[in-house]
Amino acid sequence: MEECIAAVATPIAQSGICVIRLSGEGAIEIASKVFVPVKNQSLLEMEGYRAAYGHIVDGDEVIDDGVALVFRAPNSYTGEDVVEVSCHGGLAIIERSLELFYRSGARPAQAGEFTKRAFLNDKMTLTQAEAVMDVINAQSFLSLKAANAAKRGALYRKINEICEDITKIDGHIQAWLDYPDEDLDLVDSDDVKKNLYKVKDDLENLLSNYKLGNLIKNGVKTVIVGRPNVGKSTIMNFLSGEEKSIVTNISGTTRDIVENVITIDGLMFVLFDTAGIRLAEDVVEKIGVERAKAKIKEADLILFVIDGSEKISKDEFEVLKYCEHVPKICVLNKVDLGLVENSINFDQFDCVVETSSKNPQTMESLKQNMISLTQLNSLDSDAPLLFNERQKLAVQKALDELKNAISAIESGFTWDAVVISIDAAIDSLLELTGENLSEHIVNEVFSKFCVGK
C-alpha cells in the first residue's frame, strides 16, 4: 500500500455533512488517533464495512461528533485500507479535523489521487482511468495557474527569503563538511543556533499570519454569548440588518446556533448567536448549550452581552472561563432602560460598548470596535499570508525540522546528523517553489564559498 493520504471527499463549503477520506498504509491507525468511538472499541479492532459513532478529538478536547466508516483492503474504493469520517460541515471543523489527520501521519492527497489509486489497484476500468487522467490534468493546470499566481505574491517572496536564510546556514555547514582543507570560517554551534532561532521566529510569524489569512478568507468567527434574554438576538439582528434569530421575551428562545455572515468595512464576520448559557432544563436546550461551548472554542471574537439595566448575577460570568483565549467585547445592552450600578471587573474585556436597540448610533460604535479588535484593518495587504493547507503544512514541517536541528545541536550530535534536519527544512520549503534540494545546496556552496583545489 502507498503512504496514507487524506482529503475532504465532499465539496468544501458550508454544508450539513462533510466526509473526510483517508486511504493507504496505516489509514485506520491514523484515523484511530483522531476519531474515538463512543462505545469502547477502537477503529483498529473494527472489521471492514463497519461504522461507529464517536468524536473527533484533539487530545482531551472534543472537536466534533460524527460517524467513521472502516473499509479494509482490498474491499474499498481505492483498494487500500480506507476510513471515511462524516462530520459536521463547518469550515473550521473541516480544517481543524484535517489538520489533526495530517499531524497524525497522513499527507494531503493530490488532485485525483484517490481515484488514481483505485485504478492502480484494479478497482476501475480503462475508460474510467482516462477520465481520471483528465481530472489530474485539469487539476494540475489549475494548480499550476494557482502556483504561478502565488509566485507573484508576498507569501512566495517571504518563503523564498526564509529559504535563502536557511540555505545560507546550511551552505556554510555543507561547504565546511565537503571542503575540510579550505580555510573557511569554522562552523560555530552558537552562531548556527542563533541563526536557526531567527529563522524559526520567521516561520512562526508566517504561521501566525496563516491565522490572519484565514480570517480574511473565511471571516472572523464572532460568537455572541450571554445570559438568556439579555438581547443577544437583538444584537445579532441589528448587526445583520435582518430577522435571523427569533426575538421574544421568553428566555431560551434561541436553542440552536444561528449563523449569519455580514461585512463591516469590507471585512467578513461570521456571527453565531448562541443559546443563553444557564442551567438548562429541557433536553433540546441543553444540547444547544453544549454546542455554544463548542462554538466558543472556535471563536475569533466574543461579544459578551449583559443587560445593563439589571443587576448582574455571578453565574453570568461562568461562560467567560471558556473564552480566555479570544478577544472579548463586553456589550452593555438595553442602556436606554437606565444603567444599573454594577461591580464588574471590566479589565477582563478588551473593550466595553454600551448599546441600545433604540439608538442605532450605538450599534455603529460596536461595529467599529469589532473591526479594531481583530486588527485586520491595520493589516498590510502586502503582508505574506499563507493561503492553503499545503503551504501551511510545508511551513509547519520546516519549523518542526528546524526545531529538531536545534535540539540535535544542543544534545551534542555531529554536524552530519544536524544537517539532515536542516536539509529537510529547506526541502519542505522548496516543495512550494518546486526546486531540487541537492542542486540548490551545491549551487550555494560554489557561489558563496571559495572552495576547490
Added chain:
Amino acid sequence: MEYILESMEVAVLGAGHAGVEAALASARLGCKTILLTMSLDQIANMPCNPSIGGTAKGHLVREIDALGGEMGKAADANMLQSRILNRGKGPAVHSLRAQIDRSSYHTYMKNVLEKQDNLYVKQDEIVEIRVSGGCVDSVVTKLGAVIKTKAVIICCGTYLEGKIFVGQSSYYGGPDGSPSARGLSDCLKKLELPLRRFKTGTPARVNRRSIDFDKLEVQNGDEVITPFSFSNKLQLENKIQCFVAYTNSKTHEVIRNNLFRSPLYSGVIEGVGPRYCPSIEDKIVRFADKPRHQLFIEPVGLETQEIYLQGMSSSLPEDVQIAFLRTIEGLENVEIMRNAYAIEYDCCDPVFLYPTLEYKKISGLYGAGQFNGTSGYEEAAAQGLIAGINAARKICGKSEFILDRASSYIGTLIDDLVTKGCTDPYRMMTARSEYRLLLRQDNADERLTPLGYEVGLISKEQYDMFLEKQKKIKQEKGRIFNVTIRPSKELNEEFIVRGTSELKQAQKMGELIKRPQLSYSVLEKYDESMPADLPLEVKEQVEISLKYEGYIKKQQQKVDAMRKLEIKKLPIDVDYSCVDGLRLEAREKLNKVKPLNLGQASRISGVNPADIAVLNIWLKQRGAL
C-alpha cells in the same frame, strides 16, 4: 591497406583511472578485453594532484574496493601519507585521503594490468569506432589496423582534441606533456554523439630544493592509518610530510595586474570550467574580499624532488606564475619544473547514456570518466568499473548492473549524470547525496560487497571475511544490550567531564552508547564482559548504528519511498510525445532522458508530480492492453 589485427569482446580506449578499472572488470568477468592507450608510460597517470580520496571521493574509492575494483588496493600499496579528514564532524563525512607516489602508482597499475588473464594491453591510438546496424562492430587504429569487438568503452579523459593554454600561447596537446588525440572526435560526431568543450587546469610543479620549509606549516598524516581497501593486509605508514602556505596581498596584486594576459579573461578559452576547482586567478576575482588563499605543498613521489602546489591552478603566462609564486612566504626562491596550464577538451553529454553507461543510440558503446563530463580520478574509476561490469554482463547475456542512489555514491554519481546531465565538470560531494548518513565510508562493504560477490569480482575468501565481520557486528549489538553499567563515583565523574548527565541508576550499555558524548572507549572500562579481541571496525559499526539510529531510520524511510517508484519500470522504446496528459516540457525531457523507471523520471527537472501520476496510470493501462 586496412587489415584485421585482432578479434576481441571488449575494447577499452584509454588507460587512465576509468580505463584501468573498466578493463580489469571486463577481463576478470571473463571477456577477452583489449586496453588501448596512446602511451604505455601514461597508464594510471596522475596528471594533477598526487593524492587519492578526500570528501566523497574517499567514499567512492571505498565503494570501488567493496565491489572488487582495484583503485583502493593500488592506493594503499603506493601511499605516502594518509589522513582521515573531518574527524569530529560525524561519521557520514569522515573521509579518507592519501598522498600517492605518482610514479610507483603507475608502475603498480601497469603491472596489475599486464598480469591479468584475458587482458591485452596495447599502445595504439584509435581514430575510428565502426558501428553496424546500431551495434558496435570494430575500432580502427591510427595505423589502419581493424580490431573487431562487441563492446567499446570510451575512457579518453581530457585527450580528445585537447588544447593547452598558458597565457596567450596555446597548442594542441594532452595532459602532462603528452599529445592530444585527434580524429576520434570527428568519428564520434558522425555517430551523432553530442560533444562539447569542457576545461580544467592544474598548478605548477616546483623543485623541492627551492622551498624554504622552515617558513611553512607542517601537515602530518594520521598516527593510525585507515587503509582504503577492506582486504588490506599491508602495514601502512606515513613516509612524507605535507605543508601549508598562504597567498597574500602582493600575490593577489601580481595576479590582478596580469589578468589581461589570462586566456580565461581575454576570452580565448571557450570551454566550461569546473566550479569546484577554480584557478587562483578565478578565486581572486570572484572572492575579492578574501585576504589570503591557502595552498598545500605536496610531494609527488619518493624518488623525485617534484612538488605539487595544490590550490594554485592557473593559466597565466609562465613569467607571471613565477612572479606570483615568489611573493608567497617560503616560496621566495621557488623554481618551476612544470608550469601550470589550462586544458580544454571534447567530452560528451551524459544524458545520452543509460545508467549502465551504455549509449542509448549505439548498442555496445559505453563511456566513462572525464569523457562523460566528470572530473577526478575517483569519479572516473567508479564509472570505469560500472561500464566494465555492464559491458561484460551484456556480452555474457546477463542482466544490467545498476546501483541506485540509496546504495552508494557510485549510484548517486551515475544517476546524477544520466538524469540531470552536467553543465560543468562534475565532482562528487557528500552534499549531493540525500542519504548521506547511510552512505558512509565505513559501511561501504555492507552496502556493496554482497553485490560485488554476486557479480563475480569479489572472491569467496574476501566474501567469507565480510560475512564473518557482519556476524560479529550482529553478536555485539545483541551483547551490549545484555551488559548493565552501574553508576559509580568514577564513572559519573567521567560522564560530567564529557558533558553528559550523571548516571542515576543502572542502564544497559546499548542505551548508554547512544549518547553523543559517550563511546566504546569510555564505556568499555566499565564493561567486564567486553571481548578483548573485538575488532575496532566492529565497534565502529555498532556504535554508529546505535548512536544515529533515529537519523538512519528516517533516511531509510526516504529510501523505501524512493524504491517504491524505482521498481516501476518504464519501457525504453516509448515516444513520450504520444502519451496523453503529459505536459509539453515533460514530454521533451522524458524523450531526451528516457528514464528506466518512475523514480528516475521523477528526478528529471521539468517533470512534476502530476506528470509522474500520469505516467503511473499510463503504465498500468499499457499493462492492461
